[in-house]
């Protein structure tokens with residue numbers, strides 16, 4: 001059994017009105033305080049290199065994408081979001097994708113593709129916004145996925161920093 | 174144009190301006206309510222529709238009109254449809270007798286005050302018509318065939334009966350001082366210096382009136398007719414679309430009317446302090462400013478105080494406010510009849 005003891009109120013408190021005035025003064029002061037709401041579309045969320053946004057393809061400084069269409073990311077993807085058709089190229093790497101689609105409606109932003117890629121070709125960007133008027137428009141093709149390396153550099157450095165904890169000194173970079 | 178036609182035209186203009194103002198203020202209050210509540214909670218409130226969210230009430234109105242209007246099974250269809258109008262109309266009618274300023278010089282005519290009508294028994298009219306709005310609430314709650322609505326309606330009626338007494342008794346104390354049921358006399362009695370205002374000669378009546386006004390308009394902390402945590406939404410649980418909007422409109426109009434009555438009876442009406450013959454636009458400005466103080470108080474209290482318990486409300490009304498109001502009226506009456514100048 002719990003006995004609840006109520007506080008004995010003084011006469012002033014029993015009159016209510018002074019206490020009500022006290023309460024009102026508090027809310028009045030709050031009227032002018034700084035607002036904490038984030039005005040979302042105008043004030044986007046802060047992101048940094050740890051943010052795991054949508055995956056993007058790295059475009060190297062020579063203007064070509066780094067991907068060799070090995071299909072590792074396609075297999076690693078738990079959501080079957082990636083579709084790759086490989087093709088040949090005259091460049092030294094010999095292969096490049098002719099089609100590289102990520103269905104953004106399926107992607108769960110897990111980052112497995114980033115982990116799987118042997119060529120540092122796909123990285124998680126800090127882009128989080130995903131809205132369009134049709135489903136078809138949300139299946140991103142290669143052109144929509146390409147990002148210059150500089151834009152993803154922070155994330156790349158971060159991933160290297162993480163992985164260095166396990167990387168043997170002998171392993172190549 | 175013959176003088177009679179001219180008077181009709183002036184009356185028509187006044188009616189339009191004042192009703193437009195009333196409905197506009199009521200619509201503005203819905204926005205103000207959301208803005209003030211937001212600011213008190215560190216939020217911004219509606220700010221997307223129009224600059225600073227100012228067009229939000231219009232957007233709300235359009236939305237209400239296009240919503241489906243549901244009538245529950247087993248509801249009394251006819252009463253269910255009438256009730257929102259019955260709740261809204263009385264509070265809109267009562268604004269007619271509030272004097273909002275003196276005659277406007279460049280619109281000559283047979284009128285002395287800026288009010289829709291000059292009525293000798295303005296207060297009587299206001300209280301009797303205003304009291305009718307409770308019928309809309311009770312009928313609406315009864316007709317919706319829902320226990321939550323019915324409970325809300327019953328509470329509203331019990332509350333209205335208890336607090337209407339306090340309200341009228343506190344008004345009577347002022348009437349005893351001015352000796353007239355005419356609101357214009359109440360204003361005239363308070364002209365001149367600021368200490369002529371009845372808030373200083375009748376402080377107790379002022380406080381009682383202010384509190385009873387909250388109960389009369391079903392506002393927090395006395396909004397037992399709605400009482401979301403217990404009764405879903407009280408008397409308008411089953412209402413949707415424009416019918417629901419009518420209830421809300423009635424509530425906000427009642428707030429505006431009570432605030433103007435408060436101004437007229439206790440804060441010197443449209444008088445500008447220390448300036449007996451202030452120009453008409455200053456008078457109307459003073460009236461609006463004083464009224465908005467009380468309108469802000471409505472919002473301020475709503476977002477500060479928690480709701481009472483229903484038995485506390487009843488106990489407060491019958492055991493505290495009623496005796497106080499009676500004693501106040503008795504003392505005022507005694508002082509007036511023995512010719513003691515109270516102030």
Ligand code: SF4
Nearest residue numbers: 077107108110111113
């Ligand atoms: S982030 Fe995950 S789900 Fe998205 S494409 Fe990469 S592996 Fe697939």
Ligand code: SF4
Nearest residue numbers: 067068070071073117
């Ligand atoms: S794992 Fe890397 S290199 Fe292989 S297909 Fe995917 S993005 Fe291209």
